[in-house]
Amino acid sequence: MEKPRAVVLFSGGMDSSVVLAMAADEGYEVHAITISYGQRHRVELDCAQKTAQAIGVNRHVFLNLDSTPFEGSALTCEDVKVPVGPRPPGADPIPPTYVPARNTVFLSLALAYAESLGARDIFIGVSSVDYSGYPDCRPEFLSSFEETANLGTRSANGGERFRIHAPLLEMTKGETVTAGIRLGVDFSLTHSCYDPGPAGEPCEQCEACMLRRRGFEEAGLEDPIAGREKAALS
Amino acid sequence: MEKPRAVVLFSGGMDSSVVLAMAADEGYEVHAITISYGQRHRVELDCAQKTAQAIGVNRHVFLNLDSTPFEGSALTCEDVKVPVGPRPPGADPIPPTYVPARNTVFLSLALAYAESLGARDIFIGVSSVDYSGYPDCRPEFLSSFEETANLGTRSANGGERFRIHAPLLEMTKGETVTAGIRLGVDFSLTHSCYDPGPAGEPCEQCEACMLRRRGFEEAGLEDPIAGREKAALS
Numbered sequence: 001m002e003k004p005r006a007v008v009l010f011s012g013g014m015d016s017s018v019v020l021a022m023a024a025d026e027g028y029e030v031h032a033i034t035i036s037y038g039q040r041h042r043v044e045l046d047c048a049q050k051t052a053q054a055i056g057v058n059r060h061v062f063l064n065l066d067s068t069p070f071e072g073s074a075l076t077c078e079d080v081k082v083p084v085g086p087r088p089p090g091a092d093p094i095p096p097t098y099v100p101a102r103n104t105v106f107l108s109l110a111l112a113y114a115e116s117l118g119a120r121d122i123f124i125g126v127s128s129v130d131y132s133g134y135p136d137c138r139p140e141f142l143s144s145f146e147e148t149a150n151l152g153t154r155s156a157n158g159g160e161r162f163r164i165h166a167p168l169l170e171m172t173k174g175e176t177v178t179a180g181i182r183l184g185v186d187f188s189l190t191h192s193c194y195d196p197g198p199a200g201e202p203c204e205q206c207e208a209c210m211l212r213r214r215g216f217e218e219a220g221l222e223d224p225i226a227g228r229e230k231a232a233l234s
Numbered sequence: 235m236e237k238p239r240a241v242v243l244f245s246g247g248m249d250s251s252v253v254l255a256m257a258a259d260e261g262y263e264v265h266a267i268t269i270s271y272g273q274r275h276r277v278e279l280d281c282a283q284k285t286a287q288a289i290g291v292n293r294h295v296f297l298n299l300d301s302t303p304f305e306g307s308a309l310t311c312e313d314v315k316v317p318v319g320p321r322p323p324g325a326d327p328i329p330p331t332y333v334p335a336r337n338t339v340f341l342s343l344a345l346a347y348a349e350s351l352g353a354r355d356i357f358i359g360v361s362s363v364d365y366s367g368y369p370d371c372r373p374e375f376l377s378s379f380e381e382t383a384n385l386g387t388r389s390a391n392g393g394e395r396f397r398i399h400a401p402l403l404e405m406t407k408g409e410t411v412t413a414g415i416r417l418g419v420d421f422s423l424t425h426s427c428y429d430p431g432p433a434g435e436p437c438e439q440c441e442a443c444m445l446r447r448r449g450f451e452e453a454g455l456e457d458p459i460a461g462r463e464k465a466a467l468s
Contacts, residue, residue, distance in 0.1 A: 065299070104383065152370035
């Protein structure tokens with residue numbers, strides 16, 4: 001029997017690597033999309049390539065997006081600093097690393113690709129538990145996007161509905177690490193830091209690094225990339 | 235007083251040119267986005283540049299998208315023919331020129347750009363009257379997208395809501411032509427054909443050409459580009 005196809009949004013980070021492994025484990029023919037949008041942490045694109053190979057996907061597509069629509073974020077603009085350390089009290093609940101409408105754009109591209117492939121299942125590695133407060137990582141956004149997707153495609157005329165899967169949505173980072181280990185994800189290939197050094201070494205101070213550290217601590221495991229910063233500097 | 239900013243999705247076709255003129259006429263500071271997605275009728279990109287200059291926009295951004303997510307459409311694939319002439323009875327209500335999730339992707343990019351600019355108004359030139367049956371041109375899709383947009387951006391945390399404007403939604407092509415003439419749109423600069431000849435001359439047989447012709451007939455006007463095909467061939 002032919003496997004059903006799934007499109008997986010795959011950044012090369014810890015979360016989407018676990019989701020990629022989950023989709024493969026669930027028996028989908030996996031089509032991974034990695035999107036370059038002018039992000040500061042381009043090193044994640046190399047990580048994506050290695051991890052997709054390690055997990056074994058059917059096709060891995062890299063898409064280049066112009067960064068113009070995403071201006072003003074700390075992840076796309078050299079002028080906007082990536083915050084370090086815990087957030088000060090009273091800080092904006094949406095931090096400067098928020099990228100305008102990024103998941104709406106990414107899910108739309110995944111939707112287009114899924115429709116062109118005949119896939120109906122789209123996976124995204126967002127979590128609304130241990131996350132940075134981005135509005136486009138919350139369940140109400142994902143449900144609404146799914147509705148929009150089914151109104152704006154052939155599925156509106158009687159085609160099979162698209163389903164947005166966000167298997168990490170209610171999971172802590174610790175649970176994500178544990179799930180990844182169970183599925184054989186090689187976390188040494190994954191990247192999380194928003195503001196890596198020239199050799200890709202994590203800063204250990206941004207929110208993404210802190211969330212990653214918390215995940216491994218909760219899981220009671222050592223992060224295989226911990227200490228790379230020092231190694232790179234020594 | 236500063237003008238409010240608007241982002242206008244602008245293909246260089248007849249409809250989006252009228253919408254561009256409408257947004258300018260309504261007093262917005264107009265930021266036009268033209269998207270190249272591997273479309274067969276790339277001549278519309280040149281038309282977009284000329285029309286945006288003629289109407290006078292504040293900024294005109296061209297974005298290049300990889301065509302991979304849009305495979306399988308007659309507009310992006312040389313292997314899929316653009317249908318000519320009236321549709322046969324019983325034909326699929328969504329024709330092969332439908333591009334997978336195109337307006338979801340385009341509106342998402344417009345949304346990201348609008349959020350990065352501080353604009354809250356997004357214009358799109360779709361119509362659900364004289365149109366090709368594309369699901370992403372209908373009012374229920376646009377309302378749903380607007381809802382998704384407001385859940386997936388800073389507006390979900392108390393920011394001003396985004397508004398999707400589709401001023402042609404309930405207008406016939408004839409009404410669109412009349413509105414454009416009233417606003418001084420130079421239709422000789424606009425392009426509609428899905429399958430133009432090597433010099434950009436319209437085929438006069440595809441659905442886009444037929445809808446355009448009907449619009450000028452209804453408006454009781456002559457299309458300034460009518461006869462270009464013959465001119466190009468003679």
